[in-house]
Amino acid sequence: MDPVVRESLADQAANRLWARIKSGEWPVGTKLPGETTLAPQLGVGRSTMREATRQLAGRGILVARQGSGVFVHSVDEAGAEWDLVLKRADIDAVLEARLAVEGEAAELAATRRTPADIKAIQSALRLRAKRRSEISELVDADIAFHRSIVSASHNEVLQGLFDTMTPRLRSAMAEMLNMAKDFGDDHDHAIHAHVVEAICARDADRARSLTRAHLRDLMGAMRSST
Structure with missing residues (x-):
């Protein structure tokens, strides 16, 4: 029997944020609100929000620009x-x-x-x-x-x-x-x-x-x- 793998809070937050990006709420090139704004909207803490953002960056959806913030890079996953x-x-x-x-x-x-x-x-x-x-x-x-x-x-x-x-x-x-x-x-x-x-x-x-x-x-x- 395959093991049941529980989806982490970070995974859930990442998927919810991605769904909002795909809906057009933030077009490609748009800067996302800060984690202090997004975290309560998604019902998670700041550290979980940070992990979710990192996940989406790793998947090519977001890009972090030092000193500027986090921006939407693509609607679809890279690779x-x-x-x-x-x-x-x-x-x-x-x-x-x-x-x-x-x-x-x-x-x-x-x-x-x-x-x-x-x-x-x-x-x-x-x-x-x-x-x-x-x-x-x-x-x-x-x-x-x-x-x-x-x-x-x-x-x-x-x-x-x-x-x-x-x-x-x-x-x-x-x-x-x-x-x-x-x-x-x-x-x-x-x-x-x-x-x-x-x-x-x-x-x-x-x-x-x-x-x-x-x-x-x-x-x-x-x-x-x-």
């Missing part, structure tokens, strides 16, 4: 064929993509992170620690944690790739956790904590190697279970 590839990708392919994106992001985050980035990463890690007993909650918390590290890389291309991958990543993670006998144990959480320690210590090599080793371990576990 529809690429999106189909992602949807068809199996778990192994998703993990391989994560190796490339998250390994590099962790290395860059260790050298570029700001005090605000560290605060956001540590907050995401604490939230992840609290949401390890239920699959859908762990999936959302884990994605938010890894997104905080990608954000700390301050590389817009890596951020866009991660956001584009997020829907398929969420589905793949749910599939993996449903296949696993155990999930969210203390050892798993400790691995994530060690990555945070490396980023805080500006140890770029260790942050990258720990991230890649963790993902390779997941790949090995999945291959041995099939």
